[in-house]
Amino acid sequence: MLKPRSTPTRELVNLDGLWRFGIAGRVQDEPWTGRLDTPLEAAVPASYNDQFTDRAIRDHVGWVWYQRTVRVPRGWAGERVLLRFDAATHEGRVHVDDRLVAEHVGGYTPFEADITDAVRAGEEFRLTVGVNNELTNVTIPPGSLTVAQDGTRKQTYHHDFFNYAGLARSVWLFSRPATHVEDVTVVPGVDGATGTVDYAVRTSAPADVRVRALDAEGAEVATATGAEGTLRIDEVHLWQPGAAYLYDLVVEVLDGDTVVDSYTEPFGVRTVEVRGTQFLINGEPFYFTGFGKHEDTPVRGKGHDDAYLVHDFQLMEWVGANSFRTSHYPYAEEVLEFADRHGVVVIDETAAVGLNLAVQGGLSGRGASPTFSPETYNDQTQAAHAQHLRELIARDKNHPSVVMWCISNEPSSSEEGAREYFEPLVQLTRELDPTRPLTSTVWLLPNAETDLIADLFDVISLNRYYGWYIATGDLETAEDYLERDLRGWAAKYDKPIFMGEYGADTVSGLHSLWDIPWTEEYQQDYLDMNHRVFDRVEAFVGEHVWNFADFQTTRAIHRVDGNKKGVFSRDRRPKAAAHALRRRWLGLGNRKPGTQG
Numbered sequence: 001m002l003k004p005r006s007t008p009t010r011e012l013v014n015l016d017g018l019w020r021f022g023i024a025g026r027v028q029d030e031p032w033t034g035r036l037d038t039p040l041e042a043a044v045p046a047s048y049n050d051q052f053t054d055r056a057i058r059d060h061v062g063w064v065w066y067q068r069t070v071r072v073p074r075g076w077a078g079e080r081v082l083l084r085f086d087a088a089t090h091e092g093r094v095h096v097d098d099r100l101v102a103e104h105v106g107g108y109t110p111f112e113a114d115i116t117d118a119v120r121a122g123e124e125f126r127l128t129v130g131v132n133n134e135l136t137n138v139t140i141p142p143g144s145l146t147v148a149q150d151g152t153r154k155q156t157y158h159h160d161f162f163n164y165a166g167l168a169r170s171v172w173l174f175s176r177p178a179t180h181v182e183d184v185t186v187v188p189g190v191d192g193a194t195g196t197v198d199y200a201v202r203t204s205a206p207a208d209v210r211v212r213a214l215d216a217e218g219a220e221v222a223t224a225t226g227a228e229g230t231l232r233i234d235e236v237h238l239w240q241p242g243a244a245y246l247y248d249l250v251v252e253v254l255d256g257d258t259v260v261d262s263y264t265e266p267f268g269v270r271t272v273e274v275r276g277t278q279f280l281i282n283g284e285p286f287y288f289t290g291f292g293k294h295e296d297t298p299v300r301g302k303g304h305d306d307a308y309l310v311h312d313f314q315l316m317e318w319v320g321a322n323s324f325r326t327s328h329y330p331y332a333e334e335v336l337e338f339a340d341r342h343g344v345v346v347i348d349e350t351a352a353v354g355l356n357l358a359v360q361g362g363l364s365g366r367g368a369s370p371t372f373s374p375e376t377y378n379d380q381t382q383a384a385h386a387q388h389l390r391e392l393i394a395r396d397k398n399h400p401s402v403v404m405w406c407i408s409n410e411p412s413s414s415e416e417g418a419r420e421y422f423e424p425l426v427q428l429t430r431e432l433d434p435t436r437p438l439t440s441t442v443w444l445l446p447n448a449e450t451d452l453i454a455d456l457f458d459v460i461s462l463n464r465y466y467g468w469y470i471a472t473g474d475l476e477t478a479e480d481y482l483e484r485d486l487r488g489w490a491a492k493y494d495k496p497i498f499m500g501e502y503g504a505d506t507v508s509g510l511h512s513l514w515d516i517p518w519t520e521e522y523q524q525d526y527l528d529m530n531h532r533v534f535d536r537v538e539a540f541v542g543e544h545v546w547n548f549a550d551f552q553t554t555r556a557i558h559r560v561d562g563n564k565k566g567v568f569s570r571d572r573r574p575k576a577a578a579h580a581l582r583r584r585w586l587g588l589g590n591r592k593p594g595t596q597g
């Protein structure tokens with residue numbers, strides 16, 4: 001789905017700001033039929049949970065309502081008028097005045113509604129949006145929902161991060177010509193010094209199409225007509241990790257000589273390939289350094305914030321990180337665009353976190369339910385996962401920063417049914433995007449012998465906590481376990497091995513002379529131990545520390561005011577480990593430590 005942009009034929013109005021807000025049960029029934037009966041206002045974009053002092057709002061399970069009035073610009077008569085929600089977490093229902101105009105399930109991908117027939121240029125309408133935060137066995141991410149006899153809804157989670165919800169990303173009103181560009185796909189390639197750009201344009205109705213590639217200075221470097229084709233860019237300027245370069249693809253829909261729609265999609269020319277145990281970008285071995293992140297800040301929750309965006313990327317550059325993973329859901333599009341412009345490499349992850357009842361069962365002492373079964377994660381879950389993959393790839397396929405899809409985090413990959421669940425999803429992802437490698441992270445228990453799905457993927461991504469959850473506080477034993485584990489995978493598979501997560505909770509400012517978990521010294525020693533092992537394993541292609549920053553977690557997990565595995569605190573101050581990582585990562589030049597540049 002194309003990002004709404006202002007172009008010569010399209011206009012855009014941002015609807016962020018303060019909206020009337022209330023939770024179901026405290027506002028009238030059918031709140032879209034009139035003015036929302038509430039004293040509250042909530043900021044958009046931001047999760048609603050932490051904006052208020054009321055626990056009933058923070059922990060609310062079910063629908064909440066947002067409302068504002070919107071005026072359609074008077075010059076839009078004759079244009080199609082659309083609403084676009086960058087995200088409604090996890091389900092959205094949109095009403096224009098009394099009319100339902102859109103419903104969408106999935107909290108981290110955008111959706112739009114053509115409201116032309118419901119509004120008039122120059123006039124106002126009432127926009128009411130319901131957002132539901134419930135997670136069940138058939139949502140992505142999944143959760144468990146129980147309803148008590150008195151109707152109280154209780155939500156439990158299969159992930160540790162707080163279930164921030166609401167309108168955490170921007171809302172837009174935009175105009176589009178009736179005959180327009182619906183979609184653009186750009187697949188770059190390299191042929192010697194020439195860039196090849198396969199493009200495909202979908203229009204809303206049969207029409208002539210012209211495309212022009214402009215370089216960063218705006219000079220036209222290639223042009224073609226037709227909805228599909230290949231552009232050739234001589235002396236191409238590659239998009240490189242750490243040295244971004246973007247072209248623009250200007251797509252025009254023509255009626256004779258008249259341009260009826262114009263849309264500009266930025267793109268980069270780079271290649272990605274897995275060959276043997278190497279991960280190649282532009283034909284060069286690439287070594288990932290960086291983090292698993294979260295969209296998480298005080299007060300805003302998962303709300304997108306440009307200041308944090310800039311600051312987080314500054315910190316990543318400062319520490320020498322060349323990449324990050326959008327753990328555990330697709331991030332705001334602004335984040336990927338920023339990564340595109342600044343040469344930061346992204347592993348783009350779906351929201352499929354928690355397809356794993358083995359972890360929960362073990363911890364609760366109730367015994368594990370089977371993860372994949374008609375009562376638990378079933379065909380409907382798989383269909384929701386497939387739909388999520390379609391929406392993610394439709395949104396992010398043209399970002400040069402995205403070098404790999406991570407289709408799930410820590411599923412129960414050694415359990416019966418895992419293969420049947422994942423094989424069709426892997427196949428679907430490869431059909432949707434034949435150009436990017438695929439991975440899925442492996443949780444701490446399956447090893448090379450017990451895992452049932454690793455062969456389906458191109459890169460083996462391991463999340464390992466030896467020295468934290470296993471062999472806690474005993475880094476010698478942890479080192480031995482880790483090395484044996486990694487060598488097991490290296491012996492079995494001729495594939496790159498990547499550490500998707502490794503980390504130790506650390507309270508900023510807590511120090512000790514001794515090797516004591518939770519201290520800043522322990523976090524450093526823990527990371528050093530991991531790095532010693534990584535550097536001994538040849539197939540190793542990168543390391544993403546868990547996590548970039550401390551983040552808020554759900555109540556039902558043993559944490560001290562959130563997950564403290566951040567290398568930076570939640571307010572982005574460096575722990576000692578940040579300085580140690582900086583010493584290791586700066587100057588690596590995207591190369592594995594110890595290899596020649």
Ligand code: GCB
Binds near residue numbers: 160161409463563
């Ligand atoms: C994991 C999960 C991540 C958790 C982390 C932890 O394996 O992927 O979401 O936050 O462990 O700190 O326990």
